[in-house]
Amino acid sequence: MRSRTIPMREVYVWELPVRMYHWVNMMCVIALCITGFIIGNPPAFMNGTEAYFNYWFGTVRFVHFIAAFLFFFNFIFRTYWGFAGNEFSRWTNFIPLKRSQWKEIVDVIKVDILQVTHQKIDSIGHNALASLVYFITFLIFLLQCLTGFGMYSAMSKSFLPKMFAWIVPVLGGDMGVRQLHHILMWGFIIFAIVHVYLVFYHDYIERRGVTSSMIGGWKFIEEDVVERHEAETGENTKC
Amino acid sequence: MEHKQRSFYEEVRGEGTSRRDFLKFCTTMAAFLGLESSGVGQIVKALETKPRLPVIWFHFQECTCCSESFIRASHPIVATIVLDKISLDYQETLMAASGYQAEEAYKTVMAKHSGEYIVMVEGSIPTENEAYCCIGGRSALQILQEAAKNAMAVVAWGNCASAGCVQAAKPNPTGAKPVHKVISGKPVINVQGCPPIADVMAGVVVHLLTFGRIPQLDELNRPKAFYSRRVHDTCYRRANFDAGLFVESFDDEGAKKGYCLYKMGCKGPVTYNSCGIIKWNDGISYPIQSGHPCIGCSEEGFWDNGPFYQHLPSVAGFGIETTADKVGLGLGIATAVGVAGHAIVTNIRKHRELSNVPDKSSEIENPKV
Numbered sequence: 001m002r003s004r005t006i007p008m009r010e011v012y013v014w015e016l017p018v019r020m021y022h023w024v025n026m027m028c029v030i031a032l033c034i035t036g037f038i039i040g041n042p043p044a045f046m047n048g049t050e051a052y053f054n055y056w057f058g059t060v061r062f063v064h065f066i067a068a069f070l071f072f073f074n075f076i077f078r079t080y081w082g083f084a085g086n087e088f089s090r091w092t093n094f095i096p097l098k099r100s101q102w103k104e105i106v107d108v109i110k111v112d113i114l115q116v117t118h119q120k121i122d123s124i125g126h127n128a129l130a131s132l133v134y135f136i137t138f139l140i141f142l143l144q145c146l147t148g149f150g151m152y153s154a155m156s157k158s159f160l161p162k163m164f165a166w167i168v169p170v171l172g173g174d175m176g177v178r179q180l181h182h183i184l185m186w187g188f189i190i191f192a193i194v195h196v197y198l199v200f201y202h203d204y205i206e207r208r209g210v211t212s213s214m215i216g217g218w219k220f221i222e223e224d225v226v227e228r229h230e231a232e233t234g235e236n237t238k239c
Numbered sequence: 240m241e242h243k244q245r246s247f248y249e250e251v252r253g254e255g256t257s258r259r260d261f262l263k264f265c266t267t268m269a270a271f272l273g274l275e276s277s278g279v280g281q282i283v284k285a286l287e288t289k290p291r292l293p294v295i296w297f298h299f300q301e302c303t304c305c306s307e308s309f310i311r312a313s314h315p316i317v318a319t320i321v322l323d324k325i326s327l328d329y330q331e332t333l334m335a336a337s338g339y340q341a342e343e344a345y346k347t348v349m350a351k352h353s354g355e356y357i358v359m360v361e362g363s364i365p366t367e368n369e370a371y372c373c374i375g376g377r378s379a380l381q382i383l384q385e386a387a388k389n390a391m392a393v394v395a396w397g398n399c400a401s402a403g404c405v406q407a408a409k410p411n412p413t414g415a416k417p418v419h420k421v422i423s424g425k426p427v428i429n430v431q432g433c434p435p436i437a438d439v440m441a442g443v444v445v446h447l448l449t450f451g452r453i454p455q456l457d458e459l460n461r462p463k464a465f466y467s468r469r470v471h472d473t474c475y476r477r478a479n480f481d482a483g484l485f486v487e488s489f490d491d492e493g494a495k496k497g498y499c500l501y502k503m504g505c506k507g508p509v510t511y512n513s514c515g516i517i518k519w520n521d522g523i524s525y526p527i528q529s530g531h532p533c534i535g536c537s538e539e540g541f542w543d544n545g546p547f548y549q550h551l552p553s554v555a556g557f558g559i560e561t562t563a564d565k566v567g568l569g570l571g572i573a574t575a576v577g578v579a580g581h582a583i584v585t586n587i588r589k590h591r592e593l594s595n596v597p598d599k600s601s602e603i604e605n606p607k608v
Binding site: 046057061174 | 483
């Protein structure tokens, strides 16, 4: 049997609201992509019948809209949590305003992407590059909500979609809005491929339990990393 | 002695239209404009009493299909009056005058009715080189800017004047621009369509005359009465859309049954117009009713959002056959390949971490194997 003993500390990284957000978001994105593809290119499996027998395409669109509302409010909630949550979920992680964050981005590219050096990255929550990518995905979320509700506003009297109606003239009409909405969806798919792969990668290489951390919230972090972090932030996280 | 300006009513009566037909026309217009029943009276009164609108009508880079559409209005009273009598003012296609007399007529309107006349424009304005469109030795831009200065409002007929239409399609060699991009400080009414529906054009004229102000406009300056709903939402085939019944090719069973043309590239879901309600040619039909998908002719850049018979437009810069899905799929495959490559490299480059061999930077040992 192979085993190893190293000093590790359990760190509570992802609070319950963050984890809830993550899984709700995942389910919404899956639902939105599937229904979105169907709306974009509906399969012809009911052909030969009359229109009054069914409403399946209307239902698919309905699911898309419900998932979109859920996605939107979930996104708003996550934005709020960026101000209310713990240090790992704070908005300051996501926007690289500090020099140290840019340095870490370069380090992550060298260590994990190009793999030219083997130093350890000390981050406990997201590393700086991951944070930046999440920030870009947040911008894509925002654009997707803008374009989606912008199109939806034409068939709604509700104030919420109406708030996004201004995007339509900005993009010259519904044609441009629809096209952008469709292109951005591919951004979600490509993000998902890379995201899932990198979770596997980090769990495989670092064995900090990053996959299960999004279920339970706790990560295994090397003792020296935690101590250094405590020294930097001046707080004792031990409980 | 100054000749008294005759009203629309006097003009049509003079042309032999009965009062009954005149009232029918006013009622139809009130319905098109979405007015309540008291609005009919307002229109009747306005047409009976107000002198006709002084109009200067320009043709720039266009095909005159807006004029063609206008004279085919299902209730031709307005078209007859505006077009017949416009020859007194200025309309390049239909006026009797030419040369200096035409220029004179146009200058007279501007001087006599300053602040009252309406400038109506068909066509886009070249800006890459103004000389691409010149009339009487002056460029379209100069003419339009001068005429718009003292106008009450500017009506941009059709997609050319509202959004540039085919002239402004990529690569837009003449630098064609719509009216609202080259003039400022005047209300511009974009009466979209290629061409606009004749009755919509008539409705805009009646509104201007009756109320003396421009109609309520949407964010793209289109009259809300006619452009607030999508062709899709007013389409009689909409039930087939919601039921998921689509025409798959122009000669299939679905096409015969009148299924939704969404998959044939119908742009109804992204197009704002009244085709589904007012229809064309005296309310006989409209493209979708004739089995053809909407091409979105009342939307900006509809030429660049093609092909017409494809639901998902091609992506600019990737060639005409390339849709967002093709680009996305390509990127997705590239990503998957990149990820797989990275996984292989990881197993080689990171074998020390993986096999738990301590590296120099850490003191971690592996005592029990």
